[in-house]
Amino acid sequence: MLFENLYKESDRVIAQRLLFAGLELAVIFGLGFLCVLVGSADKKPTVYHPPDSERLAFVDKICSEFPKPEQFNFVEKTSLVSSYKIGVKYKYKTDRNFDEISPTFFIWFNSNGWRRAPEDWLTFYKDNYTITIENFDLPNYNYAISCAEREE
Numbered sequence: 001m002l003f004e005n006l007y008k009e010s011d012r013v014i015a016q017r018l019l020f021a022g023l024e025l026a027v028i029f030g031l032g033f034l035c036v037l038v039g040s041a042d043k044k045p046t047v048y049h050p051p052d053s054e055r056l057a058f059v060d061k062i063c064s065e066f067p068k069p070e071q072f073n074f075v076e077k078t079s080l081v082s083s084y085k086i087g088v089k090y091k092y093k094t095d096r097n098f099d100e101i102s103p104t105f106f107i108w109f110n111s112n113g114w115r116r117a118p119e120d121w122l123t124f125y126k127d128n129y130t131i132t133i134e135n136f137d138l139p140n141y142n143y144a145i146s147c148a149e150r151e152e
Helices: 004-041 052-064 098-111
Strands: 073-081 086-093 115-117 120-126 129-135 143-149
Antiparallel strands (some): 073 086, 086 143, 120 129
16 A cells, blocks of 8 residues: 555654653753752852851850859959851959869860860860869959850
8 A cells, every 4th residue: 555654754753852852851861960960069068157146146155154163253354256266265363373273174175075175274175065164363363264156
């Protein structure tokens, strides 16, 4: 028959077109996936940094809840918020000497997972935070406790 080959060839052409269309889609999706994969390999994971006020409030909470020895009288608090560091410093006055009150600090640090910084024996760190104890011989205060985010 004359028209029998016409229909068979059309079916073959349609099948080829569907095959090529499927291959084109596979190539397009494959290249798209490859672009996403290569593009994301260069990126570092995104880390959420809360606003400075939240960060300062958290650091302040660490310092304000830090246990103080008896007769440790609060003098003042100062805050530091800059582009590279966030911290607070609490200043205290007492008649007690450092050898008498230091065990209070060291016991608390050890029992709460804080580690001593190798460069300063009065600085302790945990996660992203540091606490530093300072001993001064000044008329208005003689101890300071500073809490800050660790510098990365």
